[in-house]
């Protein structure tokens with residue numbers, strides 16, 4: 001059986017909207033990925049715990065509340081700690097352009113701002129997944 | 131250290147990687163299963179099945195918490211359908227189990243059906259063995275919520291819980307016909323809703339009608355999974371079934387039956403693979419194929435001809 005790319009779509013932080021995350025989840029499913037969706041308001045520890053059990057190749061984080069500068073690097077750090085350093089971490093949501101360089105420096109592979117077509121996300125994953 | 135040894139030593143990541151290896155049929159998959167097999171057979175496997183949205187995941191979450199409170203370690207396998215069009219899947223059962231994620235004694239894995247039709251994935255039984263070998267005391271398997279084709283769970287679990295809800299309308303007749311034989315215990319969930327007594331009565335009645343042919347009369351329990359009500363009573367019913375299984379000797383009968391089925395399946399697969407490579411490598415296959423295409427030879431005679439060579 002061929003390998004399937006497994007993607008954890010997670011919503012860290014306190015905002016209560018997951019419409020965007022669900023649209024992304026469906027788009028990634030339609031691209032042939034196995035998408036594990038964990039619901040709203042997940043702590044970095046919960047997200048990484050799920051990523052370990054599910055052995056995901058990609059962790060896709062969606063955030064609208066503005067806490068990305070703290071939460072995204074924390075998740076990258078915890079993933080490394082738990083032995084999942086090859087997992088690709090990508091982010092999306094309302095993220096100012098000026099924050100993107102520091103997020104990338106912290107180990108987030110790519111940041112997708114609102115309006116990015118799903119196909120670009122799919123392409124990025126296919127090109128970079130290990 | 132290799133992955134099987136790490137798994138047996140308690141590594142969470144090794145268990146996770148091992149499940150991926152068997153699911154994707156990586157080269158090391160067979161070796162992992164060979165190394166862990168002697169450590170299996172200790173866990174108690176509970177299946178949770180029922181129509182879509184019945185509350186299987188919510189109930190799984192509560193059952194896991196209740197067993198955890200008794201000091202048991204838990205493995206959970208939650209299966210959702212793979213899209214036949216894209217091969218992708220949305221595995222969303224974990225949404226109802228968020229609180230379990232931080233518990234060191236609970237391991238949760240979501241699986242897509244990947245083309246399998248009986249409510250489980252083809253690799254569910256192997257994933258159960260891996261969790262068993264990793265030392266989980268109880269393994270909970272949530273099937274796909276398809277309504278009536280979750281027959282595989284019966285062959286896989288020691289106790290199967292069928293989750294039903296009030297308000298299924300006319301569908302209930304069809305669903306009941308399919309699930310009556312599956313359930314060892316019936317959980318009537320969403321007992322906070324109207325119509326719960328009616329569903330209970332209907333199911334009790336159908337089980338009574340069925341009783342003459344069966345040795346075990348499944349208990350029916352009301353639960354409100356979302357409020358954690360009735361869960362201890364449900365656990366008591368599971369325990370009754372478990373006790374009946376061991377006292378009647380049925381547990382080893384069922385487990386041995388399962389082992390035989392598995393052994394035959396592996397044998398079948400390997401023999402098929404062995405013969406196919408032999409045949410396709412021989413060149414004779416293409417020759418015969420052309421003859422069948424041209425209708426000079428019929429497919430049955432062609433196969434007879436091939437087998438005569440191989441089984442000489």
Ligand SMILES: Nc1nc2c(ncn2[C@@H]2O[C@H](COP(=O)(O)OP(=O)(O)OP(=O)(O)O)[C@@H](O)[C@H]2O)c(=O)[nH]1
Pocket residue numbers: 181182183184185186187188189223226274275319320321322323353354355356357
């Ligand atoms: N009123 C009521 N709602 C419940 C109860 N248990 C679960 N629910 C709700 O029912 C919905 C479906 O629950 P799930 O646990 O996801 O059901 P499921 O059977 O796992 O669903 P699938 O895996 O999609 O087939 C959720 O909105 C739950 O909150 C209950 O006892 N009472």
Ligand SMILES: [Mg+2]
Pocket residue numbers: 186187188222223272
């Ligand atoms: Mg579910």
